[in-house]
Amino acid sequence: MADGGGEDKKMKVLVAVEETEGSLYALSWALDNLFTSASDVPDKTESLGRLVLIHAQQPLQHFMHPVGPCMTDPHHRSFSVLFAVYATSSVIDSVRRAQEQNSRNLLERATQVCRSKLVEAEMVIVDGDPKEMICQFAEQMQADLLVVGSRGLSKIRRAILGSVSGYCAHHATCPVLIVKPPKGNHP
Amino acid sequence: MATEAEATASVVGKSVMVVGIDDSEHSFYALQWTLLHFFSPAAGSSSPFKLVVVSAKPTPTSVIGLAGPGAADVLPFVESDLRKISLRVIEKAKEICTSHSVADVEFEVVEGDARNVLCEAVEKHHAEILVVGSHGYGAIKRTVLGSVSDYCAHHAHCTVMIVKKPKPKH
Numbered sequence: 001m002a003d004g005g006g007e008d009k010k011m012k013v014l015v016a017v018e019e020t021e022g023s024l025y026a027l028s029w030a031l032d033n034l035f036t037s038a039s040d041v042p043d044k045t046e047s048l049g050r051l052v053l054i055h056a057q058q059p060l061q062h063f064m065h066p067v068g069p070c071m072t073d074p075h076h077r078s079f080s081v082l083f084a085v086y087a088t089s090s091v092i093d094s095v096r097r098a099q100e101q102n103s104r105n106l107l108e109r110a111t112q113v114c115r116s117k118l119v120e121a122e123m124v125i126v127d128g129d130p131k132e133m134i135c136q137f138a139e140q141m142q143a144d145l146l147v148v149g150s151r152g153l154s155k156i157r158r159a160i161l162g163s164v165s166g167y168c169a170h171h172a173t174c175p176v177l178i179v180k181p182p183k184g185n186h187p
Numbered sequence: 188m189a190t191e192a193e194a195t196a197s198v199v200g201k202s203v204m205v206v207g208i209d210d211s212e213h214s215f216y217a218l219q220w221t222l223l224h225f226f227s228p229a230a231g232s233s234s235p236f237k238l239v240v241v242s243a244k245p246t247p248t249s250v251i252g253l254a255g256p257g258a259a260d261v262l263p264f265v266e267s268d269l270r271k272i273s274l275r276v277i278e279k280a281k282e283i284c285t286s287h288s289v290a291d292v293e294f295e296v297v298e299g300d301a302r303n304v305l306c307e308a309v310e311k312h313h314a315e316i317l318v319v320g321s322h323g324y325g326a327i328k329r330t331v332l333g334s335v336s337d338y339c340a341h342h343a344h345c346t347v348m349i350v351k352k353p354k355p356k357h
Contacts, residue, residue, distance in 0.1 A: 175348060178348070180344065
């Protein structure tokens with residue numbers, strides 16, 4: 001099964017990056033353990049494979065729900081009905097721009113982490129439901145390994161909020177590595 | 188900085204990787220995949236992990252299930268059968284390791300439910316990472332039979348790697 005010596009070790013690793021602490025910890029864990037080499041080469045990925053960082057953005061809702069009663073007319077205080085407000089396009093644009101800025105900052109931080117460990121990484125941003133997009137992308141790029149962080153949620157919270165790591169563990173076609181936060185953070 | 192850290196790591200000992208195996212193709216595939224990617228000969232002796240292979244041997248009572256008349260008679264046969272199976276599993280694992288020229292391996296057979304055995308092994312060896320195969324059950328089978336990889340992913344106190352055998356594409 002093992003044909004060449006060094007070539008087989010080259011791995012295409014896809015790391016899912018989110019805004020959680022667990023995710024950045026997962027990234028640095030993966031860098032420490034998967035991309036170690038005896039010598040300090042300027043770019044470890046050269047000899048050890050590709051590292052791709054993926055960040056999934058939630059799709060924008062095109063209308064916004066007000067949290068409390070929407071009082072468009074102060075004289076009609078009796079109206080306490082919630083109704084959806086269609087957002088104007090300028091609002092959508094600014095929200096989208098804020099979201100993009102957010103993702104960019106996140107990926108910047110992630111690349112910093114990579115660079116500090118001498119690993120060059122590629123960045124990808126996708127739109128859509130994180131769980132599905134990450135698994136789809138892993139399949140598309142034929143990743144050898146998918147790395148996700150884990151928030152360490154309890155059973156109930158996991159059932160309600162949904163678990164990206166759980167979904168990926170079941171549906172990804174490639175091996176999945178789930179990195180847990182260090183022991184100090186157990187709820 | 189980096190070299191200092193590496194030096195202390197070699198003094199303290201390598202981080203431990205526990206691989207759970209059972210009598211299925213999926214777990215042997217997981218073991219081979221792990222050896223291929225983490226212990227290739229190119230890395231040589233500087234591979235950062237120490238490998239511990241753990242095989243869970245189910246208790247005879249759990250296999251028989253409900254006790255019925257004559258269960259006590261069957262017990263010794265089931266016990267010896269299970270022992271034979273687990274020995275065979277370890278033998279095969281040893282073969283796989285030597286074929287990948289990995290010598291620094293520990294093998295363990297622990298009796299009990301696979302889920303608990305693996306999580307306890309992680310605690311005992313202070314493992315950095317636990318590797319399990321996955322039977323690839325669908326949602327229904329998983330609810331009925333229970334998924335070891337699922338349990339470990341949520342309950343082990345370390346990083347968990349779930350290796351799947353790729354489905355043959357038709």
